[in-house]
Amino acid sequence: MASNDSKVAKIQIHFQALSQIASSLNTASDELTKTVSTLDESLKKLNVGLNVWVTFRSRGDDEPQMYDEDQIGYCKVNGVWGIALRRIWGDQIRDEHNGDGPWLFNDAAREMRLLSVDKIPEVIEELGKEASKVTKRIQEKTKEVRELADAIKGKTSLAERTASRQAVLNPSVIATAWLGEYPPVEPTKPPKEGEK
Numbered sequence: 001m002a003s004n005d006s007k008v009a010k011i012q013i014h015f016q017a018l019s020q021i022a023s024s025l026n027t028a029s030d031e032l033t034k035t036v037s038t039l040d041e042s043l044k045k046l047n048v049g050l051n052v053w054v055t056f057r058s059r060g061d062d063e064p065q066m067y068d069e070d071q072i073g074y075c076k077v078n079g080v081w082g083i084a085l086r087r088i089w090g091d092q093i094r095d096e097h098n099g100d101g102p103w104l105f106n107d108a109a110r111e112m113r114l115l116s117v118d119k120i121p122e123v124i125e126e127l128g129k130e131a132s133k134v135t136k137r138i139q140e141k142t143k144e145v146r147e148l149a150d151a152i153k154g155k156t157s158l159a160e161r162t163a164s165r166q167a168v169l170n171p172s173v174i175a176t177a178w179l180g181e182y183p184p185v186e187p188t189k190p191p192k193e194g195e196k
Helices: 002-046 110-169 171-179
Strands: 052-058 066-077 080-091 096-104
Touching: 002 080, 002 110, 052 110, 066 096, 066 110, 080 110
Parallel strands: none
Antiparallel strands: 052 066, 066 080, 080 096
């Protein structure tokens, strides 16, 4: 019986110590969550809308084609852009890829959040690099489309000029353009007696 009493007393002591530290743990975790939320709000105002990922933990494997990583990044989760966490793993040779998440930062496991925070500056750096690359691609594509539009506009202008010249030379073209029908046909005179 004495042995049982000592186990109960030990559990009570440890539970009380856990209760005190749990309060501190939750307060510290809440503070981290609020700080990341503030950063998230600042990023949302920039309206970047790009996905980037940075690895913060790799589980090494003897085979180089195999990977198992925890990552922090910026992406859209359930319609909300924000700092997020995920785990990915697979075999590149077999083209097998798996993943858990992504979860918005504040919805992820506490251990992942804690391990990932040192990589937040790299996430922001990667967002800047990706934004720069995408901006250049958009500018290049815009130039291509503008050249196409100008070429089409130039041909349209040529067609309009040609139609305008034809209208001056042949007034029936104007009727066709305005009425959307064929040019009027000259009425024929009835044949005179004796003519066929």
